[in-house]
Amino acid sequence: MQIRWKIKExxxxxxxxQLGLSKLSGVCKSNIGAIEIGVIKKPSFIDILRIAKALKIEINELYEEVIDTSLLEKRK
Structure with a gap:
């Protein structure tokens, strides 16, 4: 699962x-929307960190499946 889908989920x-997440995280609403729909393909680490804190999750929860999936694809 891509980070953008994980954030939205x-x-x-x-x-x-999105507006609420923007207020909680300090990341502008347009960036949150752009991350979620894939316009911003590589969001900054600081934005991801702020979003994770606002969602009250560990940042690795957003990256976990992305890393696992990419490792599996390289082994094929």
Missing amino acids: IRKEKGIS
Whole structure:
């Protein structure tokens, strides 16, 4: 699962809007939207860190599946 989908999934599970996440994280709403739809393909580490803190999750929760998937694909 890509980070953008993971962010959106967790945000929705927690009942937080993009505007709410923006206010909690300090990342502008347009960037959150752009990350979630894939316009920003490589979001900055600081934005990801701020988003993770706002969602009250460890940052590795966003990267875990991305890293595992990429490792599996390289082994094929």
